[in-house]
Amino acid sequence: MKTLGRILIILAVMSLVMGITYAAVNAGGSSSAAPQFQEGRRPPFREGQFEGGERHERGEGGGGWMFGLIKNVGVIAVLVTLIVLPKSIRRKRRRIAAAS
Amino acid sequence: MSEIQSSSKNLTRVKLTVDLVIFFAFLIAMDPRSSGIAVHEWLATAALAALIVHLLLSWDWIVQISRRFVGKVNLQTRINYILNWLLFIDGSVMMLSGFMISEAVFPSLGIKVPVNFAWRSLHDMTANLFLLLLGLHTALHWGWVVDTFKRYIFKPLGRLVSFRRRKDVTA
Numbered sequence: 001m002k003t004l005g006r007i008l009i010i011l012a013v014m015s016l017v018m019g020i021t022y023a024a025v026n027a028g029g030s031s032s033a034a035p036q037f038q039e040g041r042r043p044p045f046r047e048g049q050f051e052g053g054e055r056h057e058r059g060e061g062g063g064g065w066m067f068g069l070i071k072n073v074g075v076i077a078v079l080v081t082l083i084v085l086p087k088s089i090r091r092k093r094r095r096i097a098a099a100s
Numbered sequence: 101m102s103e104i105q106s107s108s109k110n111l112t113r114v115k116l117t118v119d120l121v122i123f124f125a126f127l128i129a130m131d132p133r134s135s136g137i138a139v140h141e142w143l144a145t146a147a148l149a150a151l152i153v154h155l156l157l158s159w160d161w162i163v164q165i166s167r168r169f170v171g172k173v174n175l176q177t178r179i180n181y182i183l184n185w186l187l188f189i190d191g192s193v194m195m196l197s198g199f200m201i202s203e204a205v206f207p208s209l210g211i212k213v214p215v216n217f218a219w220r221s222l223h224d225m226t227a228n229l230f231l232l233l234l235g236l237h238t239a240l241h242w243g244w245v246v247d248t249f250k251r252y253i254f255k256p257l258g259r260l261v262s263f264r265r266r267k268d269v270t271a
Contacts, residue, residue, distance in 0.1 A: 003156060010155050017192040025218050068131035072231060079235030084242045 115157050116248045122150045138204040145205055180240050187233045190226050197223035
């Protein structure tokens with residue numbers, strides 16, 4: 001019961017955020033500014049990239065998907081290094097100072 | 101070992117598993133060109149359930165810091181708390197914008213959404229922001245990640261290797 005209540009709280013807050021975003025995007029009037037298309041038919045994001053709901057490879061060869069994955073892991077690794085490394089250096093210095 | 105220690109150990113193990121699942125699911129979903137749009141959408145939708153489990157497992161911390169936030173809380177915890185809220189808000193917006201441009205999940209459920217190009221740019225923007233926030237989130241919990249990996253993955257593996265070696269020597 002307690003868990004169900006917590007799930008409902010999480011979903012309620014999420015719905016609130018989504019509702020505010022939905023209202024903000026629609027109030028922005030961008031839907032009226034955007035070109036209109038037949039209902040249910042959506043043009044491709046980039047010409048020739050999608051067809052029948054599936055995306056084409058962008059001519060990057062077999063390693064294209066690996067590049068995307070490595071890039072994302074790389075971004076996270078850089079951020080972790082940038083934050084963790086100075087912290088651990090500072091901690092080591094403090095330990096050395098305390099020992100001496 | 102007491103019951104409390106055992107349950108806390110189990111909770112940490114569950115947390116680690118859920119976090120690893122979310123992390124790898126996000127990495128796969130982040131690159132729809134490789135996974136395909138259907139996998140991208142269904143995986144992201146399923147990740148919503150994993151995210152809820154992640155929040156439930158951290159519920160006590162969330163409640164505790166929410167109560168103490170105005171009072172005495174150290175800077176790192178405060179930053180962590182704000183960052184977590186940003187992640188939650190960004191994740192929710194990313195999820196909504198993803199649903200609004202859905203090409204697999206919504207059509208398969210027979211749901212039609214009005215076309216609006218703002219959703220696509222919002223989805224791209226929030227996804228990029230999410231990657232940055234996830235990096236910061238991981239960095240702030242790096243100590244926990246390293247400790248938990250050592251305790252639940254590397255140590256048992258090391259024990260297993262040394263046990264096999266001992267077995268080979270005695271055989």
